[in-house]
Amino acid sequence: MGDKTEKLLSTLKLQPVVPVLIVEDAKTAVPLARALVAGGLKAIEITLRTDAALEAVRLVAQEVEGAVVGAGTILNAAHYAAAVDAGSQFIVSPGTTQELLDVARSSDIPLLPGAATASEVMALREEGYKVLKFFPAEQAGGAAYLKALSSPLAGTLFCPTGGISLKNAMDYLSLPNVVCVGGSWVAPKELVTAGDWAGITKLASEASALKG
Template sequence: MTPHAASEILETLCRRAPVIPVLVIEDATQARPLAEALVAGGLPVLEVTLRTDAALEAIRQMASVEGVIIGAGTLITPGDVEAAQGAGARFGVSPGATPMLLDAARAGALPLLPGAATATEAMALMERGFTVQKFFPAEAAGGVAALRALAGPLPHIRFCPTGGIGPGNAAEYLALPNTLCVGGSWIAPKALTEAGAWAEITALARAAAALGAPGIR
């Protein structure tokens, strides 16, 4: 899969909803009901980070939930790409980008959302054909002001900012012309997930999905 094709797929996914939940799952038995709760709230595109031993099994469980488009985050090595695909991930997300990682994603035909934090990194990815990128860590890298500044010289790049984004600032990012969607963990906080408070998580998802409603986004 070419980087251009990957970016087209990622743009389509990012436009499905204004927020992609970034999920850190410790217990794979929570994966299916969590996915069902998020989809019920209007957020079908989900990212499970490969930061726990349960992550790959969680991806397997979520991949079978109707309406879910499941991705794997924190892809760092070619081995991560292979493992994510084996578990059923339909796209990948990385905090940064290396030639080995980009080549592995291309060889495996896994649509990748590569991370960039500076104009130089964004330009390097654009040279390789990636026009849809993750802006990370968003708040630490300058937040809304930095992303707004990038829009002028790099108008052809669209971003999914992630890192430090929550209900208090998500709308500011979504109002930017170069933001397709945002990624955030606030929709499925650990306390609610561990408690099995699926109705509350659905309510949080519904509020996040409303950020993309006409007149808001």
């Protein structure tokens, strides 16, 4: 578990913000990922919320130099296997089930499991997880909630995701138990649809300049 934790941490520490992408058209995946990497955001999460997602993961893994692509919204073992097969270098889930824990244990590809309560964090710590996704961050209590967990659950690091923007990202990044945040604001749908890759690189540069 230690090696996988270090592997995951090295990915999450590449930048303060991990783009969380919903890719509607796989043809946009490569230019989008290149724009994000150019702006300093190398670790990229493509969520399995569309039919194009797995192909998008595959294309970015194969064609975008410097990108570390992961798959998000992984809900079961079949999702996990398909994402790994497509080239995912890390896996992200909104919550955690025993099925996911079992498949993660047998895989070389690290899991960033979701948790939203102290009990869920404690259960995942018992499974050996030290790095978790806090989701949905704003709706589950925000930065104040995570700050309250930092002392009783010391040693656990979080990547909060959900409702985070440039305006409130530093509320999280300034916390000692936050390694990075996840956000979709760096790749707004209107810029992707317009093919405004320079605009996305600019947003990525602003995000990569944030420091905890």
